[in-house]
Amino acid sequence: xxxxxxPDLFVRVADSLARQGLMQHLGAxxxxxxxxxVEIWLPxxxxxxxxxxxxxxxxxxxxxxxxxxxxxxxxxxxxxxxVTAEYKINFLGAYQSGTLRxxxxxxxxxxxxxxxxxxxxxxxxxxKESPCAxxxxxxxxxxxxx
Numbered sequence: 591x592x593x594x595x596x597p598d599l600f601v602r603v604a605d606s607l608a609r610q611g612l613m614q615h616l617g618a619x620x621x622x623x624x625x626x627x628v629e630i631w632l633p634x635x636x637x638x639x640x641x642x643x644x645x646x647x648x649x650x651x652x653x654x655x656x657x658x659x660x661x662x663x664x665x666x667x668x669x670x671x672x673v674t675a676e677y678k679i680n681f682l683g684a685y686q687s688g689t690l691r692x693x694x695x696x697x698x699x700x701x702x703x704x705x706x707x708x709x710x711x712x713x714x715x716x717x718k719e720s721p722c723a724x725x726x727x728x729x730x731x732x733x734x735x736x
Contacts, residue, residue, distance in 0.1 A: 599623045603660045606671065609736070613656055616649060620660075626696035628660040633689045644684045645722075650710055651679050654725035657694030658706035662729040665699040670731045672704060677727035683720055685712040690722060697726075704729040 594600035600623040607613055607620055607630075616637050622629035630653060632638060638649040655674055662672045691711045698705040710723035 594623060596624055599625065599664050603628060603663060606663065607656070607660065610656070612652060616652070618653065618656065621691075623660070623664060625664050626661060626699070628657050628664065628694045630657045630660070630692050630694075631689050632692070634687050639686075644686050645690060645712075647681055650681065650690065650723045651677075651725070653690055653692045654679055654694070654708040654710050654723055655727065657692035657710075658708040658725060658727040659694070659729060661694035661696050661706050661708075662699075662704040662727075662731075665696050665704060666731045667701075669734055671734045672729040672731050675703070675728045675730050677725050679723055679725040681723050683712065683722050685714075685720070685722060688712055688714040691719075701731065704731065 603623050604620050619631045621631055632653045640646040659672055666672055692708050694706055694708040696706050706727045708725040712720045712722045
């Protein structure tokens with residue numbers, strides 16, 4: 591992986607992501623951080639499947655939530671974290687194998703509320719990309735307590 595373009599933001603997000611037990615358990619990988627944008631990948635494994643061996647909707651939702659949330663964190667004031675107040679997700683396709691890539695983007699930054707979106711794309715082993723899910727989210731900045 592190359593050197594991040596925004597190393598301070600990358601470290602801020604990476605440090606917070608490392609504290610997320612669920613994301614560590616599922617194998618989420620932070621790939622890119624820019625002001626107002628975060629990209630996280632989730633490889634296929636038995637930890638992310640439903641009963642028919644496809645990516646579980648809960649794993650897709652969690653990945654979208656994390657990508658949007660961390661995009662929001664990049665615009666939150668220092669000393670703050672963000673928590674999700676709500677999100678709405680549309681599942682666009684079901685996939686087995688490969689990797690999910692979630693790109694979260696800030697639509698509206700704010701001191702009280704931050705609105706984000708996340709696109710989740712399936713990337714198969716040959717590199718073919720297909721839409722998987724689309725999420726819109728509202729975040730609330732809260733004081734960092736650790």
